[in-house]
Amino acid sequence: MxxxxxxxxxxxxxxxxxxxxxxxxxxxxxxxxxxxxxxxxxxxxxxxxxxxxxxxxxxxxxxxxxxxxxxxxxxxxxxxxxxxxxxxxxxxxxxxxxxxxxxxxxxxxxxxxxxxxxxxxxxxxxxxxxxxxxxxxxxxxxxxxxxxxxGGRPAPSQQAAAVRIAGGFLPARQHAPACRVDQAEMLRRTFDFDVFACVRCGGRRSVFAYVKGASGVRAILEHLGLPTAGASLAPARGPPQPAWC
The missing domain is CATH 3.30.70 (Alpha-Beta Plaits)
Known part of the structure; x- marks a missing residue:
């Protein structure tokens, strides 16, 4: 272009x-x-x-x-x-x-x-x-x-946030604030579901740690009495509506 x-x-x-x-x-x-x-x-x-x-x-x-x-x-x-x-x-x-x-x-x-x-x-x-x-x-x-x-601002140039290197343009080292909100806020705005609202006490939850290891996640789920295996999925099939085919 x-x-x-x-x-x-x-x-x-x-x-x-x-x-x-x-x-x-x-x-x-x-x-x-x-x-x-x-x-x-x-x-x-x-x-x-x-x-x-x-x-x-x-x-x-x-x-x-x-x-x-x-x-x-x-x-x-x-x-x-x-x-x-x-x-x-x-x-x-x-x-x-x-x-x-x-x-x-x-x-x-x-x-x-x-x-x-x-x-x-x-x-x-x-x-x-x-x-x-x-x-x-x-x-x-x-x-x-x-x-x-x-506000009457012109469209930004393609080179506004880029540097020219070897005949091409690469992103410049500029700080750009995040343009998207986090997933919890998106759920609240879209579905009116507040994941940080405790349904038991009415207080506010907070994130204090991320557990990514499979063994750690399984141990926590077992301690809470929650299932550790995913739900079985039905095999893929075509849509029943002929108009969709």
Missing amino acids: PHVPYRQWTLSFPHRVRWVLLKDVGLLSDVLTVFLRAVFALQRRRARRQGLRGGQAGAMSFIQFFGSALQVTPHFHSLVPDGTFVQREGGVHFEPLPPPTQDEVERLLRGVRHRVLRLMEKRGALPAQGPEDALHVPGALPAATAALDG
């Missing part, structure tokens, strides 16, 4: 659309094409406003079918150069663009929604209306896109 700044564009879908896309991989691919064409058109329009004609955009996209909690939610992650490539004497040059505004993101989303629903209607796959569509909730779309503005 070219060594230029990138911006990640993500598109997710309401529940009533997810199941339709899961059943038709071809339709899912066509929806991705609709999304990327809209993003590229936005890039070219913004480039023309800066006097850049004939600019071209590109992207590397990943289709993800599950969320962090393993829920079924097909969505797109697209890495798009934060600018356009312009043909000039001596070759192709990259021209950076300022960050998109919230209004531009909202208009892009409305256009993508309209085109996707029109495509699904043409294919005979348009689902019934659902109340979860954010565009039907007043104020939901501006609130959802407000975080995309990022």
Whole structure:
């Protein structure tokens, strides 16, 4: 990939659309094409406003079918150069663009929604209306896109946290704070299950040691009267639903 700044564009879908896309991989691919064409058109329009004609955009996209909690939610992650490539004497040059505004993101989303629903209607796959569509909730779309503005900050360069060694880029020795919470906090937020709350006394548990050795773990489980052998697993089998095959 070219060594230029990138911006990640993500598109997710309401529940009533997810199941339709899961059943038709071809339709899912066509929806991705609709999304990327809209993003590229936005890039070219913004480039023309800066006097850049004939600019071209590109992207590397990943289709993800599950969320962090393993829920079924097909969505797109697209890495798009934060600018356009312009043909000039001596070759192709990259021209950076300022960050998109919230209004531009909202208009892009409305256009993508309209085109996707029109495509699904043409294919005979348009689902019934659902109340979860954010565009039907007043104020939901501006609130959802407000975080995309990022305070007007441009996309970071690929070299921002890297050092060039032997013609390649390697991570620089910079401290980066953890971006994920621990497993106990994730369980509390996702399933409202607090592993540190004692069900007997109502007090708070605390971690004072990690036991990793198999013999030590077995001895503790036997002392507590807990099983030391794993549950038997049924052999793998195909799904009973023909539509899943």
